[in-house]
Amino acid sequence: MIFLKLIVTNLLRHRIRSFISIAGIAFSVAAMLTVVTILQGAIGMFSGILSSDSEIIVFERNVSDLFFSNVPAAAVNEIAGWPMVSHADPVLFGIVSSADHPIITCFGVTAADARIRKATWIAGDKRAFAQHPDDVVLGERAAEFLSAKLDDHVPIGHGVFHVIGIVKTANGFEDGGVFMPLDSAQNFFHKQGTSSVITIKLRSKDDAASFKSRVKAAFPNLVGLEDAEFTRSYSQFKILKATAWAVGGCGLLLGGLGVANTMIMSVFTRIREIAILRVCGFSNTQIAAMIFGESAVVSMLGAASGLLAGTCLLCVLKLVPALHGYVDVTIQPVVMLIVILLALLTGIAGALYPAIYAMCIRAVEALRFE
Amino acid sequence: MSLAKEETSGQSRILLRAEDVWKSYDEGAIAVLRGVNLEAAEGETVALCGPSGCGKSTLLHLFGALDAPDSGRVTVNGVEVNRRRNLLRLLRHEVGIVFQLHNLIPDLTLQENCLIPTVAAGIDHHTALARLHQLAERTGLANRLGHRIQKLSGGERQRTALCRALMNKPKILLADEPTGSLDERSGGAVFELLLDLVATEGVTLLMATHDRSLARQCDRQLEMHDGRLHEPASA
Helix, strand or coil, X not given: CHHHHHHHHHHHHCHHHHHHHHHHHHHHHHHHXXXXXXXXXXXXXXXXXXXXXXXXXXXXXXXXXXXXXXXXXXXXXXXXXXXXXXXXXXXXXXXXCCCCCCCEEEEEECCCCHHHHHCEEEEECHHHCXXXXXXXXXXXXXXXHCCCCXXXXXXXXXXXXXXXXXXXXXXXXXXXXXXXXXXXXXXXXXXXXXXXXXXXXXXXXXXXXXXHHHHHHHCCCEEEEEHHHHHHHCHHHHHHHHHHHHHHHHHHXXXXXXXXXXXHHHHHCCHHHHHHHHHCXXXXXXXXXXXXXXXXXXXXXXXXXXXXXXXXXXXXXXHCHHHCCCCCCCCCHHHHHHHHHHHHHHHHXXXXXXXXXXXXXXXXXXXXXX | CCECCCCCCCCCCEEEEEEEEEEEECCCCEEEEEEEEEEEECCCEEEEECCCCCCHHHHHHHHCCCCCCCEEEEEECCEECXXXXXXXXXXXXXXXXXXXXXXXXXXXXXXXXXXXHHHXXXXXXXXXXXXXXXXXXXXXXXXXXXXXXXXXXXXXXXXXXXXXXXXXXXXXXXXXXXCCCCCHHHHHHHHHHHHHHHHHHCCEEEEEECCXXXXXXXXXXXXXXXXXXXXXXXX
16 A cells, blocks of 8 residues: 555655656557547548459559459459359449548449448439439438539539439448449549459358359459458558558557656656665565556556547547548457556656666665755 | 773673774875774663764764764674664664754655654554654654744754654654754753653763763763864863
8 A cells, every 4th residue: 555655655755747647658559549530541442442342352453552453344243153152242442532522432332232322311313323324323421521412414524414312321421422333433534344352142151252252263364352361451442551650659659758748757856855765675676666657557547548638539530521421439459458458568668767777776875865 | 092981790782882983084195084983782871972073973873873983893782883784773673873063854754754754663653653642742742743844943853853762762862053053041951851751761861962061961972083082071
């Protein structure tokens, strides 16, 4: 108890300094949690587009980004005819811009595509899709920011399109996107006869392995991956995840420097007190444990506050219309665990030098210290 | 010169022993101890007198393992203190130290300050509390246990420091000007208490002091001049 009291007393002695350190860790944790959760949400959204009513995605082997993938129509037709395949939907991804919006995602899809079939149609009739080449269906948010209504003509990229429907989906990318008939999209993006990916629904999930082998044998330039495999291996996702952790890591590093500063000041201002503990028989291990204990308390309070602040921030962001569908407030336990561990490690690393300094204090000299 | 306890019976056990101890600072520029020899037996009270800077505190620090001699041997209860592995055991169980300044932790209560040595030594809380209550009763601090150090008078602080030094039942008490920061009346009361506790606990006392009237109440008085120990002419 006295040991804990020493730790708490030392932190309470310089409340403002301790508070600033806790706040530093809290901001870092909140930033890391928010960035990682938003990016993971975005990755989940993108994966969701691909896994909409499908289990496997086929795309061009060794492309760095699906926007650069070209899957020939012949492959779509052949794969659709394989007995193990329930349906194969080609999707062409494209990016366009409008006057006020630099990035609008376009989906070139067929009328049979699950995105068209399963979406909630707020306006328009899904049977009208792909009847005319200049018809488009807008996601709810896209309609909002393009200020478009049913039957309006909207400029998108270098063309003007007729809005024949507005759909609502749970997916942020789709909700902010434009759905075009596949042929129109191929012409618009100068990718005649190709799609970016084929989303595959198998008759039985047990056929996944044999399907992938068959793709490899029949189309050496293509690769088939199950949804989970794709999410794990897609280089863009890896880059996004690495970026998120790196940004959060930098934040924690700054928080760690704050802890180090606090602990150094804390040790420097009580050299005499540490000497007294030494005279009372405290070992190096006990002195170090006290310093690390203080740092751990700061880190844990910071982590707890940061998790709370991060969660609140995500809840607020979820309410922002522009971010609708992109922010998932569900914080994965593994993310939470990693963030807490990183905060603790940061605290310990920050206390390393102060602890070594404290262990090196010689009582006889320190007791003369004023 | 060897200032050993005159053993009246062969059963007196030597607890403190310095043999030809030399100590200097600033790479030998300031010689503080010059071949000091000293012995103190179990239960004996020894006063070290002498002017400031003569080496009294340094000698106490060597016995308390707070510093190491340049040469010579310092043994406490038969164990050489220069060896690092002995230091913790020495500070936790063999030696209690009282300084001129109380050296208590101001943000803790009297009770918490006194329990620090028991935490260091891993003594269980109930045993430690029982010991504290016993010492607090004897030092008149029983009703002050929950008070912070800032709320205590100078005499009470020094009595607290005395309690803390005796918490782990050490065999030896090293006191460096224990009454030096107190007025005559408080100092006298604290010293009386110190002698009483030392006698009842059977502790060996080695005390550095300027106050010859206090020194005279000890079993032996030693004069220290220029880093050397002498028997006082009047002793």
